[in-house]
């Protein structure tokens with residue numbers, strides 16, 4: 001065979017390379033999971049920069065989750081060295097935020113409208129989380145506030161209406177549907193309260209950025225001319241506002257590359273629509289379409305089982321995916337009596353895979369470097385679940401075991417009330433002249449709250465390994481992560497305490513998740529997209545959870561839930577464990593469950609069935625290998 005070509009495209013197969021070599025004009029790359037879409041995207045950019053002399057700054061690359069953006073930056077760094085860091089690789093939210101921050105005056109002018117309040121003095125647009133939004137809304141509605149129970153529903157309604165009209169009810173097209181009077185009033189009050197404080201919410205990040213670009217053609221021109229190439233990964237999850245943002249930024253040359261997999265569309269509940277694949281072809285009729293079919297990620301059994309699960313779902317064109325990774329291993333299907341037993345199954349299996357109970361004495365760094373007796377490390381393992389409520393039993397089981405783990409939900413940016421409280425205190429202090437002195441007290445109070453909020457110490461649970469376990473940090477409080485933020489920030493701000501506080505108030509809004517940490521990942525299925533792990537546990541494979549009951553009520557053929565299941569399965573490289581529990585605590589009630597109907601789609605030959613019986617009441621510190629696993 002001919003020698004592979006030298007240069008950055010040498011790392012691609014011929015189909016991927018052909019796609020990466022289409023550098024001019026619109027390109028649509030449609031392919032299944034693990035076929036190297038993201039790899040093709042990063043190599044294509046490296047090719048543009050390295051071999052065609054395009055400045056890295058001119059290659060805008062957009063994705064959906066922060067973790068995915070981090071991964072893009074990492075891969076670009078590995079391919080391009082220091083110039084990789086100059087490629088603007090960001091999320092839609094991050095891109096929106098940079099646009100808003102570049103033009104705070106225009107944002108304020110747009111939001112205040114002809115009769116509105118004067119723009120606030122802050123020069124930094126900050127993000128309000130759900131708790132802050134709720135407090136501001138309740139305050140703004142004053143005596144007519146409907147109370148704590150109704151506020152979250154109103155916030156949700158406001159959020160979905162904003163997708164149609166980022167500038168409020170007055171800017172809604174008169175022809176379309178209209179909100180109720182209650183919602184419209186809440187919406188106006190909410191947006192006015194945010195605007196008066198220089199705050200935006202997550203929906204505003206993209207919506208207001210689009211509004212600014214569309215209202216000020218010269219600003220749009222300036223942004224458009226910055227980027228000669230625009231690429232979007234995970235394109236199947238794009239919504240209308242995000243599509244408008246892309247359209248506003250596509251360069252004259254039409255160099256826009258959309259990469260995605262319609263079978264992995266999992267955000268239609270939030271307004272995403274695979275119709276934007278057709279829209280792309282309509283808006284860019286000259287677009288080249290490339291498909292990839294070789295899966296480089298997963299074993300044959302995982303690829304085949306995933307294909308069997310997705311088969312009933314309608315496709316855009318032909319669905320083809322071929323495993324290249326030969327391996328005889330089958331999937332494990334585990335039936336547990338209860339959700340606690342299921343969580344213990346996960347923990348004990350991880351212990352077993354990592355070399356039994358001796359792992360506490362091992363140095364995780366040496367494990368990661370492959371110097372210990374096994375080459376699997378904690379960061380190779382992910383546990384995926386459908387709902388946040390399921391995470392609790394897992395968190396408990398991991399905390400008891402002393403194994404390092406980290407948790408992230410798909411809500412991402414802001415989700416911790418106390419972190420929000422700190423952020424708010426910082427922002428207020430930084431905006432008030434001479435208020436830096438009170439700020440330390442507030443910081444102390446908020447930190448105390450953060451600690452109080454953290455889950456109780458695990459000492460209450462008898463733990464045979466307590467003496468050797470590392471102390472288990474509450475998952476939300478990542479001290480190293482905090483130091484990583486604080487130190488460089490303090491350096492960059494020098495003596496400017498005010499600026500430091502302001503930036504800190506903003507930085508705290510990000511959650512402390514470290515993709516490189518030597519920890520097991522606990523993730524919602526939604527947060528797992530685009531990622532891969534050598535070992536994946538997909539827990540709660542039960543009817544009512546997967547598919548989720550409320551989702552089935554809305555969509556009887558549960559196609560989005562099926563795609564979500566498919567996304568979860570295809571995160572696994574080597575080992576995939578599907579588990580379900582016959583009994584689970586749901587909304588405070590013990591509920592009986594049946595296995596997920598999606599499990600029935602997987603042919604028996606690909607599965608190895610496990611089942612564990614309820615443990616006898618009293619057990620002595622069980623060693624993982626003494627576990628009763630019954631095979632049938």
Ligand code: ATP
Pocket residue numbers: 011012013016031032033034035036037038039040261264295296297529530531532570
């Ligand atoms: P998803 O749909 O889940 O986002 P993807 O299509 O983006 O998947 P990648 O993450 O780019 O897939 O690739 C999956 C894995 O396969 C990665 O580990 C990647 O490095 C590897 N891979 C892809 N193409 C090749 C190739 N030509 N040679 C070797 N490894 C490859």
Ligand code: MG
Pocket residue numbers: 037038039233530
């Ligand atoms: Mg990808």
